Amino acid sequence: MIKWLFTIVLFLQVFGILNITTQTQYPLNSKINEDIAPQRQVKYISHYTLLRAIPRKSGPFFVEGLSFKDANTLVESAGLYGESSIHYLDADDLSVIKQTDLGPEFFGEGCEIVKNKDGTETVFQLTYQEGKVLLWDGETLELKQMIDAPIDIDEGWGMTKRIDKETGDVRLYITDGSNKVYIVDPETFEIINTLEIYDENGEEVTNLNELEFVRGKLWANVFGSNYVMVIDPDTGILDAVIDFRKLQKQAKQEVKKLNQRWNSNSVLNGIAYHEETDRLLLTGKMWPLMFEISLQGI
């Protein structure tokens, strides 16, 4: 519901019918709220190296979740009613290795793959407003189980995982479109903790969407903005804002070249990081490209 309202507001704003500000404007440069981020400046980052723009061999997909399964394989969730799926992609050429379509009653959202104690894998996939979490067999992508999302999580938006390097314990991090990030035990699917994200003015950073851990920091797409928030996962403090508007521009040019449909929902959404190879991939909803970038120093 929030997404559709946002789209309507965006439309009204574009045509000058509604003159309001719906999200924080960046770069963030005003004074720091001392309660939230003492002596801390939120960095604004717009420079990175674009290594590759990889054309998609299938889709376009309304990307809602993206993660590495292993160095050679990506798991991706696609949304929209009647078009949702969970699929594996070749991480080099983006061809579809395996795909399962969701029933028309489900709108796929954030996804993540978790290794089970018996060595098998499970893919978790959130649904938008259905209140369900789909558990897929990591080898076959057949539905193993469907569970209820915790009641506190209003809508399913983004998901990623964090593995404790000492204990091996896995925690899922989940967003619901608010400024909250829910930390969930994948075995019980109960909320263990909740982070609330604020900018340096003490304003809530809302519309947090697709997530990824990159070198120990939690990266979060802000829906509709083409910005990624870099968050300290232990405190919820916002460390940096990365401006990826140029990637959206490049995706838009490619869409025009291919005579495909472009609309205001075609925003950045999809971050995947592979720690061992240091590969960092970004994509967006209905984008015909996936971008591999290098961004050091944060």
Ligand SMILES: [Ca+2]
């Ligand atoms: Ca991700």
